[in-house]
Amino acid sequence: MASTSAVTGADQIFILLRDWLVHLLPSALRPxxxxxxxxxxxxxxxxxxxxxxxxxxxxxxxxxxxxxxPNRVGPYGFFQPIADGIKALTKEDVVPFRADAMVHFLAPLxxxxxxxxxxxxLPVGRNMQLVDMDSGLLFFFAMGAATExxxxxxxxxxxxxxxxxxxxxxxxxxxxxxxxxxxxxxTVVMIAGSLSLTEIVDAQNQYTGxxxxxxxxxxxxxxxxxxxxxAATAETNRSPFDLPEGESEIVAGYHTEYSGFKFAIFFVxxxxxxxxxxxxxxxxxxxxWSAPLKFLGFIPSWIWFFLKVxxxxxxxxxxxxxxxxxxxxxxxxxxxxxxxxxTLLNLLVTALWRFMGAGWLRWVVCAAILAGAYVFMGRxxxxxxxxxxxxxxxxE
Amino acid sequence: xxxxxxxxGMLETAKNFAGSFVSEDRLTTVEYPEQRIPTAxxxxxxxxxVYDGSDWEAGMRCVACQICEKECPPKCIYIEKSKxxxxxxxxxxQIYPTRFDIDISVCMSCQICVEVCPFEAIKMDTQxxxxxxxxxxxxxxxxxxxxxxxxxxxxxxxxEAAEVDARLAEEKRAAEAKAKAAAVAAAQKxxxxxxxxxxxxxxxxxxxxxxxxxxx
Numbered sequence: 332m333a334s335t336s337a338v339t340g341a342d343q344i345f346i347l348l349r350d351w352l353v354h355l356l357p358s359a360l361r362p363x364x365x366x367x368x369x370x371x372x373x374x375x376x377x378x379x380x381x382x383x384x385x386x387x388x389x390x391x392x393x394x395x396x397x398x399x400x401p402n403r404v405g406p407y408g409f410f411q412p413i414a415d416g417i418k419a420l421t422k423e424d425v426v427p428f429r430a431d432a433m434v435h436f437l438a439p440l441x442x443x444x445x446x447x448x449x450x451x452x453l454p455v456g457r458n459m460q461l462v463d464m465d466s467g468l469l470f471f472f473a474m475g476a477a478t479e480x481x482x483x484x485x486x487x488x489x490x491x492x493x494x495x496x497x498x499x500x501x502x503x504x505x506x507x508x509x510x511x512x513x514x515x516x517x518t519v520v521m522i523a524g525s526l527s528l529t530e531i532v533d534a535q536n537q538y539t540g541x542x543x544x545x546x547x548x549x550x551x552x553x554x555x556x557x558x559x560x561x562a563a564t565a566e567t568n569r570s571p572f573d574l575p576e577g578e579s580e581i582v583a584g585y586h587t588e589y590s591g592f593k594f595a596i597f598f599v600x601x602x603x604x605x606x607x608x609x610x611x612x613x614x615x616x617x618x619x620w621s622a623p624l625k626f627l628g629f630i631p632s633w634i635w636f637f638l639k640v641x642x643x644x645x646x647x648x649x650x651x652x653x654x655x656x657x658x659x660x661x662x663x664x665x666x667x668x669x670x671x672x673x674t675l676l677n678l679l680v681t682a683l684w685r686f687m688g689a690g691w692l693r694w695v696v697c698a699a700i701l702a703g704a705y706v707f708m709g710r711x712x713x714x715x716x717x718x719x720x721x722x723x724x725x726x727e
Numbered sequence: 728x729x730x731x732x733x734x735x736g737m738l739e740t741a742k743n744f745a746g747s748f749v750s751e752d753r754l755t756t757v758e759y760p761e762q763r764i765p766t767a768x769x770x771x772x773x774x775x776x777v778y779d780g781s782d783w784e785a786g787m788r789c790v791a792c793q794i795c796e797k798e799c800p801p802k803c804i805y806i807e808k809s810k811x812x813x814x815x816x817x818x819x820x821q822i823y824p825t826r827f828d829i830d831i832s833v834c835m836s837c838q839i840c841v842e843v844c845p846f847e848a849i850k851m852d853t854q855x856x857x858x859x860x861x862x863x864x865x866x867x868x869x870x871x872x873x874x875x876x877x878x879x880x881x882x883x884x885x886x887e888a889a890e891v892d893a894r895l896a897e898e899k900r901a902a903e904a905k906a907k908a909a910a911v912a913a914a915q916k917x918x919x920x921x922x923x924x925x926x927x928x929x930x931x932x933x934x935x936x937x938x939x940x941x942x943x
Binding site for chain 1: 728729730733736737739740741743744746747748753754755756758
């Protein structure tokens with residue numbers, strides 16, 4: 332919470348508002364009320380952002396394909412999510428006859444709850460964190476891992492082969508990429524020396540001249556950030572890693588048998604997971620809520636945080652508009668043959684960085700090792716066995 | 728190098744994204760209810776009945792021959808013939824349909840009725856906005872709803888309509904020539920008869936054979 336730049340009123344407006352509201356209550360209720368208000372803010376803001384993102388995504392994808400995108404409902408089509416929400420609510424809620432109705436009902440709820448839990452430790456601005464946990468990073472990834480359970484619940488309880496296949500793909504993919512996700516985050520813990528997200532942001536919220544000390548501006552940080560982004564894309568089942576719902580082969584994957592609002596909950600949860608991981612990426616590598624240049628510190632911290640999240644979301648959308656879906660074997664090869672060795676190497680490089688001390692030498696050494704490994708492993712990975720024309724020994 | 732292709736692809740979509748805001752030519756979308764592209768000249772949707780002149784009932788070309796009704800594969804045409812007659816475009820007396828219904832919920836737009844019609848009376852329309860909330864009455868078009876003027880036909884299928892008009896004019900001219908020839912022959916015959924009656928008995932002069940009217 333200690334920071335060098337001046338803390339303005341606009342920066343702390345939500346904290347001041349919360350304190351003012353809480354002080355209207357008797358003192359015994361204040362701690363609980365404070366937490367409830369924070370939770371309400373999270374539950375209100377991020378789904379709102381989701382609604383906005385769906386429009387931006389559809390319009391952005393349209394523009395990438397030289398189309399206009401939705402522009403009918405409201406000005407420039409911005410009320411489209413309201414129409415979509417009404418549609419989802421009024422649709423029939425179909426539960427397959429042979430489905431395990433209880434688990435089928437619980438799966439989307441479990442998913443939504445675990446996804447929301449991740450936001451509890453995310454610092455969305457200076458002092459704006461619901462729970463300042465000492466092991467916030469650990470809690471965040473524990474909650475992220477719990478989403479796999481709900482995905483498998485959905486696939487299993489539907490009693491549908493496509494749901495089952497989708498769920499199996501999803502679990503295989505999420506577990507494989509969770510390794511890379513965690514290992515690339517561990518580098519930050521090694522340097523910051525803490526699992527507390529507040530301390531990780533504070534460690535980056537320093538400036539040399541006008542330039543910030545963000546971890547992305549170091550060789551190991553850049554490599555970690557790239558691996559983190561790829562793993563996060565796979566974790567959230569976004570294109571090009573959207574095999575779990577690959578509609579061209581398995582209908583809609585684990586949410587094939589979900590309709591109406593239950594499907595909408597899956598949809599919301601997917602986007603919320605995107606926000607959570609984008610926020611986590613920003614916190615770990617892009618300095619969280621800190622300003623990108625020192626003299627821009629007067630702009631409220633929460634604006635910076637949401638700007639960084641939205642930039643990440645734009646890149647998610649951009650990738651979705653560009654890249655085709657991978658094959659299952661390509662996905663697994665990339666996870667285990669490229670991502671895992673590279674992140675492990677990156678751990679060693681980070682340790683090297685930590686112990687080489689300040690100076691230009693560690694920049695050169697670390698950058699050279701990582702770039703060399705990237706090129707070498709890329710060559711290895713892209714090397715294909717050459718299969719020439721078939722030759723016959725006897726039937727010539 | 729690894730990732731080169733991804734960057735190339737991302738640049739391509741970025742170019743599209745930025746370009747779609749700058750150049751309107753990139754956007755292929757036609758915003759339908761407000762913007763429309765004219766239908767192709769030989770577009771066809773459902774049949775309509777052509778009439779000449781300004782009065783749809785008097786100018787209707789259909790003579791209720793029922794060929795289209797019989798040829799229609801899904802049997803969506805229903806015709807009732809009139810008891811009386813009215814003059815057609817060439818002035819010849821013809822019967823006409825007192826009822827001509829097409830059920831466009833059954834019609835499959837095959838254009839066979841148009842091809843078999845000897846009187847150029849039924850043609851394909853390009854009107855496609857026929858949605859209605861009454862799926863029985865609203866999709867059963869009667870002869871009033873089916874009647875469209877020859878000018879309208881010209882506006883939707885100009886080339887085809889010009890050919891049809893030329894053909895009809897030729898037919899009309901031939902019919903008039905035939906009538907004139909018949910009149911001349913009749914006059915000659917009358918004159919010859921009178922002359923024969925006046926003059927000495929019985930030398931038969933055969934009347935000149937009128938030119939073949941051609942036609943259908």
